[in-house]
Amino acid sequence: MPGSASNRPVRRRAFVLGTAAAAGSAALAGPLARTASAAAFGYSDDGTNYVVDTGAGLVFKVNKSNGDLTSLVYKGTEYQGYGGMNSHVESGLGASTVTIRQSGTTILISVTHGTLKHYYAARSGENNIYLWTHRADTSVASSRYIVRVKKGLFLNDEPDSYTYTNSTVEASDVFAKSDGQTRSKHYSKLRVMDYSHIGWSANGVGLWMVRSNHEKAAGGPFYRSLLRHQSADGGGLYEILHYAQNQTENERFGLQGPYVIAFTDGGAPSSSLFPGTLTTSWADSLGISGYVGASGRGRVAGVGITGRNTAHPYTVALANPAAQYWGSARSSDGYFSIGGVLPGTYTLTVFKNELGVYTTSVTVTAGGTTTLNSIAVPSTNDxxxxxxxxxxxxxxxxxxxxxxxxxxxxxxxxxxxxxxxxxxxxxxxxxxxxxxxxxxxxxxxxxxxxxxxxxxxxxxxxxxxxxxxxxxxxxxxxxxxxxxxxxxxxxxxxxxxxxxxxxxxxxxxxxxxxxxxxxxxxxxxxxxxxxxxxxxxxxxxxxxxxxxxxxxxxxxxxx
Missing domain, CATH: 2.60.120.260 (Galactose-binding domain-like)
Incomplete structure (x- = not known):
């Protein structure tokens, strides 16, 4: 029966479950074109896990009792797991209610643990897993999602790579190599606004974490947080839901995502997955807790900014206790546009590089654009x-x-x-x-x-x-x-x-x-x-x- 679970153990990827995939590429409403035949798109039940085949080379498993991602097989190779640990929210949620449902070309796995809800979504013909995490309060610990990657697949010597044979410099997470160079999982180099994805590429395979828009994260556009690590034991890719290190803001609650685990043939993930570009109209009717589609969001646009020092980049940011957003001001005239904003009143800050030089208040409405006249930064503010x-x-x-x-x-x-x-x-x-x-x-x-x-x-x-x-x-x-x-x-x-x-x-x-x-x-x-x-x-x-x-x-x- 299409979309139903089978009690038989899964021994092959050629599932017969799922019907909409057979309708052809015209049925796809996701951001990516079909990369392979989607004839095998569907899910099954091996007794312990829900097993999803995207029909494009990726098969993944989610544990039915705790919501852990227990397997990531891409083109026949297992990528998930090190040290006997799975990929999951925080360090694993424990006993949870896990359900699965297919809606046309989308499969959604829902995980409920107390007040926290977590979601995995797969689209027919895509080698991507879309994830959302809804944290309502502090009753459930949730500061990250970590994809644990098997050792030996993406070895490197980047600043965020280390081996435990290196000498420890500080707090058991900063290490020194024999040549005196230091390594740590904290050393990403990047501010949030500087990256759209993080991961590795080797031997014709790229494994990436594409970040969400961070509207419910904290710290603003210049914040730096843990992104990945790599050691002799394996690697980790992170979507940080709230990072307490050097944090300047209170934690925000609500739905974070989608963020995306994406496999490629070695190159970077498609820009159609990037925050600010990704559209998810296909998720509008899935019932994801806290989800607000495009029609429920607004935009802020400014015709320009005067009084700038053109030797420096300018960023415009919006923030209130519930959400945060930002966008770059055009170097020629300071024009900016920030879309996908939840309705509400925000403090708008103009930054010269990372120095706030102007603030005002703006109100955003669903489906509307708040247009601002040219902002004049007083000379005394710089x-x-x-x-x-x-x-x-x-x-x-x-x-x-x-x-x-x-x-x-x-x-x-x-x-x-x-x-x-x-x-x-x-x-x-x-x-x-x-x-x-x-x-x-x-x-x-x-x-x-x-x-x-x-x-x-x-x-x-x-x-x-x-x-x-x-x-x-x-x-x-x-x-x-x-x-x-x-x-x-x-x-x-x-x-x-x-x-x-x-x-x-x-x-x-x-x-x-x-x-x-x-x-x-x-x-x-x-x-x-x-x-x-x-x-x-x-x-x-x-x-x-x-x-x-x-x-x-x-x-x-x-x-």
């Missing part, structure tokens, strides 16, 4: 526009340009490739930014010195010194001294409480410390260098690179 006697780095909300900044998104500070974290800076040398370390720690390089000269007129007046930071660990914050004058210890701003500087992320809450330096602090001899000393202060933190620290955005002395 700290780079302030007149300065000297400035180290541009204000971008990132440590980009400072010493070791790029390396720190995929390596530990102790990595052999890192330049010395110590060393002083001379204004006027031409190497002020590249010589200044991107991070400062209490135990590592506190007490950094900046040398600069002032004219007689400049030395006769008080000035404001600003230090911008992007995050901090253990309440690390800068206290300054200029010659014989010392500032008060500033109060710590709100920052994430977890590791950050050592696991590939500088993204926290941007904050500017300001110091009013009196005229009496300056040297009156214009031929001598004034000396700015920057110390990191805090009563907490551990030692070394886990001592109190902070990430630097820019430093300037205002005119």
């Amino acid at each position: 700290p780079s526009n302030a007149s300065a006697i000297w400035r180290i780095n541009d204000w971008t909300g990132t440590p980009a340009g400072f010493k070791n900044a790029d390396l720190m998104t995929y390596a530990h500070p102790s990595d052999v490739r890192a330049a010395a974290w110590t060393g002083n800076v001379v204004i006027g040398s031409g190497s002020e930014t590249s010589a200044f370390p991107c991070y400062l720690w209490k135990d590592v390089n506190s007490g950094l010195l900046v040398y600069f000269k002032l004219t007689a007129a400049q030395a006769a007046a008080a000035h404001t010194l600003r230090i911008g930071v992007t995050t901090a660990y253990a309440n690390g914050r800068p206290q300054i001294a200029v010659n014989s004058w010392t500032s008060a210890i500033p109060s710590p701003p709100t920052q994430p409480s977890t590791r950050s500087l050592t696991n590939g992320s500088y993204r926290g809450n941007n904050h500017t410390f300001t110091y009013s330096v009196p005229a009496t602090a300056w040297l009156t001899d214009t031929g001598q260098y004034n000396v700015l000393k920057i110390d990191v202060v805090s009563g907490s933190g551990a030692a070394g690179y886990l001592s109190a620290g902070t990430s630097i955005d820019a430093i300037d002395l205002l005119a």
Whole structure:
């Protein structure tokens, strides 16, 4: 009977279940064209698992008692599993109610565990598994979906790859190779907005996790989280539903997805699966909890943004307690369009690189487009526009340009490739930014010195010194001294409480410390260098690179 379960063990992929596939390619409403004959599309029951054949080379199994993905066979090769573990939400849900249903060219497996609902969907003729996870509250732990991949299939030596024979550098998840290079599952290099998929390709097979739009995730477009890992024991691909590391926002609840496990013949997955491109009208009637189709969503569009510094990219983001979205502003005029937005009122933020320079409120309605007139960013909103006697780095909300900044998104500070974290800076040398370390720690390089000269007129007046930071660990914050004058210890701003500087992320809450330096602090001899000393202060933190620290955005002395 089409769509029904069979009690016979599955011994072959040529299932006779499913009828709509036989109607031909015209029946397909999914994002991908048919890649192979779908004559075998359907599902069966082997007693322990529901077994789904997509009819295009992929056969997968889902355990009927706990919702684990127990098998991923692509073109005859098993890819799922390592260490006796399956692929699943979190580390496995345990006893769950698992059901299966076929609707035309779609098969949907539904998993219910308490208040959490998880879904697997297969489309006839596609080598993809579409997944959704609905978390209603904190009663069920759910922070990720992990695809566990057998060892030896995609070995590599990327920053997020490691072997357990390497020496442990930190917290049992950062390792050092014999050559001094560091590796960790945290070292993805990528912000959320920088990637659409993550995975591996080898021997004519690509296995990918295509991320969802992250509307119910947290942290915004610049957030960095765990994406994959690879070790001698096997690999993991992740869709992070909520990542607590260096998190700047509260957790959002509701339906996340679809995210997609996609097999290819070695190349990247089709762009039709990517967030912002993927359409799922075929899922509108499946009864997925919390699902909102395209007709129930709206759009925000802006005709342009003036007052931009065109040397930098601009991003526009929407956020409220229920959802988040973002889009890039066009470099020529700042035009932006953000679609697929759930109805509601949002805070709209314009970012110069990663530095917020403008905010307003917008309301989105289902089926409507909220059109904004040209946004004018006030010049005073960009700290780079302030007149300065000297400035180290541009204000971008990132440590980009400072010493070791790029390396720190995929390596530990102790990595052999890192330049010395110590060393002083001379204004006027031409190497002020590249010589200044991107991070400062209490135990590592506190007490950094900046040398600069002032004219007689400049030395006769008080000035404001600003230090911008992007995050901090253990309440690390800068206290300054200029010659014989010392500032008060500033109060710590709100920052994430977890590791950050050592696991590939500088993204926290941007904050500017300001110091009013009196005229009496300056040297009156214009031929001598004034000396700015920057110390990191805090009563907490551990030692070394886990001592109190902070990430630097820019430093300037205002005119």
